[in-house]
Amino acid sequence: MSYSEKVIDHYNNPRNVGSLPKGDTAVGTGLVGAPECGDVMKLQVRVNPETGVIDDAKFKTFGCGSAIASSSLATEWLKGKTLEQALEIKNVDIVQELSLPPVKIHCSVLAEDAIKAAIADYKRKQQDGQ
Amino acid sequence: MSSEARTLTLQSCRHCGAGAPAQVHFCPQCDRILTLARHGDYFSFFGLPRKLTIDLADLEQRFRALSRQFHPDYFYNASTPERLASLERSSYLNDAFRVLKQPLDRAEYLLKVEGLPSVGRHQDAKELPAGVLEEVFALNEELDDIRAAREAGATPDQLMARLDAARRPVEERAARQEAQLEALFSRWDRQVDEKSSPDVRRATLESLRDLIQERSYIANLIAAVNRERGES
Ligand code: FES
Numbered sequence: 191m192s193y194s195e196k197v198i199d200h201y202n203n204p205r206n207v208g209s210l211p212k213g214d215t216a217v218g219t220g221l222v223g224a225p226e227c228g229d230v231m232k233l234q235v236r237v238n239p240e241t242g243v244i245d246d247a248k249f250k251t252f253g254c255g256s257a258i259a260s261s262s263l264a265t266e267w268l269k270g271k272t273l274e275q276a277l278e279i280k281n282v283d284i285v286q287e288l289s290l291p292p293v294k295i296h297c298s299v300l301a302e303d304a305i306k307a308a309i310a311d312y313k314r315k316q317q318d319g320q
Numbered sequence: 321m322s323s324e325a326r327t328l329t330l331q332s333c334r335h336c337g338a339g340a341p342a343q344v345h346f347c348p349q350c351d352r353i354l355t356l357a358r359h360g361d362y363f364s365f366f367g368l369p370r371k372l373t374i375d376l377a378d379l380e381q382r383f384r385a386l387s388r389q390f391h392p393d394y395f396y397n398a399s400t401p402e403r404l405a406s407l408e409r410s411s412y413l414n415d416a417f418r419v420l421k422q423p424l425d426r427a428e429y430l431l432k433v434e435g436l437p438s439v440g441r442h443q444d445a446k447e448l449p450a451g452v453l454e455e456v457f458a459l460n461e462e463l464d465d466i467r468a469a470r471e472a473g474a475t476p477d478q479l480m481a482r483l484d485a486a487r488r489p490v491e492e493r494a495a496r497q498e499a500q501l502e503a504l505f506s507r508w509d510r511q512v513d514e515k516s517s518p519d520v521r522r523a524t525l526e527s528l529r530d531l532i533q534e535r536s537y538i539a540n541l542i543a544a545v546n547r548e549r550g551e552s
Binding site for chain 2: 221222223225226227228230232250252
């Protein structure tokens, strides 16, 4: 199976690889896995407390090229979005943008799940902090 | 549907029209081989209850006996439907044997026929026992570091020591999972014997599915560590 050019580009030059401080209350961390292949993905967002806008996003993925590309793309899309907008990102958008073949759809689902998990973690922290 | 209901499902003989229970392979009335029915499952095919603990010697004996009965050579002069039936039953028998003799494949198969396939589900960290994904993630990071150290010229001894240290906690977890798996196998079998309620049995199957998924992460990791060891 051949990867699309966009996947290869994200794979060779992944954007926003790294970590944000997990303990920071402005940071939400999502850690998800795909049981079929055993791949794991960590995605983090930092939310500007004043504006409610995501001002930074990082990821680290141990998995296939499509999972790396999906999470790399997701972090690009997340920056500058509000939490509501971020939750509108769907795996089909990622599939389209990266032209993922059907067997790689689960890799994009992983990225969508990671976004949701990161935002849920952020919201939990805000509630706990009150 | 319960396993009892399934074994009662009737098939009928294409030749004489007589009915037969699902786990029977030859018509009780005219003795001809029966066309393979769509329902039924690997367990009933072998005449076994849907239990997870299987005596392998007994399974193998059943396999050999059935292979002989279905052997296409015996149907050389038979009618086309019978020849087809013998081929179908032979190939179904081989599939069934391959799956049932491996405990994990057997468990996955049980989940499938009970309507809880284990694949194709994503899960986030909360669904796994505390720490599994974290452990998987941390070990992947350590493997990355070890690769970097190799490239930076670390000695094989140093790399081995790090790999062994990294491997220990996952192997301990793998051993714990093995024990849990055994416990779930016996719990399921007991519930089948005691005809426990569907809810109770379903809960057991759900635990089984979760454990199998958790196990796949750990198995992948151990494979990755072993690959690194091979290269060091
Ligand atoms: S194959 Fe596992 S995430 Fe792509």
